[in-house]
Amino acid sequence: MKDSNFRLDVFKKASLCRNFEEEVIKYLNNKTIKIPVYVSAGQEFISSTISVLSKKKRLKPLLFGQHRCHSIYLSFGGNIKKLIDELLGLKSGCTKGMGGSASIHSKEINMFGHDGLMGSNGPIGVGACFATKKPTIVFLGDAAAEEDYVLGAMGWASQKKLPILFVIEDNNLSILTEKKVRRNWEMADVAKSFKMNAYTINDDPLSIKKISKNFFKKPVLININTNRIYWHAGAGKDSNDTFDRYDYEKKKLGIKAFKIHEDIKKQIKKLWLRQLEIR
């Protein structure tokens, strides 16, 4: 696949995620959504890229995300209407209204819900991968990755040579506490010391693609530096100067990307309105 086509494929998924989240922000602000919500706007290129790469490899991996997981669900093909319903607290939601924003689950796309203990998806993903030998992705934030049990599970996954990919979505923040305040080490260094293939890159789709050769052949960790556009939870912004990969790619890909963005925006708006009407 040509790089330009690849980027456009990734952009389509990212656009779905971004436009979905912009609607979420709107309905949070007007209080239609009444639960705590953790939007993934700004970080969507990570799951979008990995889902395109997985599809290219014809793999349907087991997915273990945590609270900022809308983009994982949407990128890997989760039902949009069911996610809307979930955020509205309806029984028709993907987790029957019990999971809310933070514990999204979908049997159809092999996505397992999260229980709220930060980083628990690390060892759980390792165990599922070990017992099934299926390709598995564990998505963690840079803070959850600090949990001791994540590190213990990573070490064991390396020893067992599991087909697992640890993705650290590193937005540098634990709520608002910066990484440099919390630690003086990097996840990729830790993973390397566990004898894993490990990389620190940014969320440029081509950077991720470049290192994807060994995905699901052996344990790999990628620490991806990214940016959270909105608050840890809710609809506010930490800053208006945050680098936005979505805007950057849209400009870079030009007219095609603008058209994709506008088309998806319309579709998503329509879907939200329809679900709000029938609830």
Next chain:
Amino acid sequence: MAKTVRDTIKEITYKHLKNKKSLILGQCLSAVGWVGGTIPELREKDGITELSMADVANGGIVVGAGLSKRRPIYVIRYQGFNWFNAPIILNYACKSKEIWNVPCPIFIRGIAMEGSIGPVAGSSHHSIYYRMPGIKIISPMTPKEYVLSYKNFMADNDVYYISEHRGSYNNKLELKDYLSKDLDLIIFCISITRFEAKKVREKLLQKGIKIGIANILWIKPFKIKKKWIESLKKSKFGGIILDDDYVRGVASDMAYKLMKISKKKIDVMGLKDRSAGFSKKSDNLPPQSDEIIKTILKKMKLNK
């Protein structure tokens, strides 16, 4: 020849691995003794899975294995290690069926023992699991009870916590209830205290005191038998619960339930409300027969 509890566990595990293609996970499974002789001497290809020493992570790894529908067995060598092992089991495996409609059946073997092993490794800790929805807790002390526990697990989709005790591994005998409608008092006993209750009954019978015994196998759900309540209601001095865990846990909750149904006073004996030391003097053992007898006699006097 009758089998011991040890042989029963070993046989169940062997069949679970060989016939069900399942897994048994834990720390030092294949070390000297193979967990008190309860693990068949098989290899990793047969499903014997040695985990690292990272207890909290291991609890999570087992939960992941539970999601695979392979019904793993998880061995926790000392029940006190549950303080590290239980968090992800309790918060994920126990809730998974209810929240996501994804059962996560795991057969957790928590092994108790006591006597000079200090504040962490000693005794039973089933109360840690008791308060969480989505789990069943059984404490089998006989071969038949162990088989029953396993069969229930295989026919169910819940997490099972099996509160074992090393003191039962040599046992070949079934433990029966002693109940009638002319009893002075009934002992409701859990885990290793069931053997002590038998001694108490025999000693007090020599003094002309009629003691009944109700063996508690099912801790959660707490299965109260009709005949227990019938005998309890007719008893002169009510009952006493014996546990190998701290008093403020499962045992107190059971006492409340029994009192509510029978309107009889139920006392509770278990570990004392202090840490266990390694020396004999500072240890914290489950109630011993002499201590139980003293408590019963005091209760009878006060109730006269």
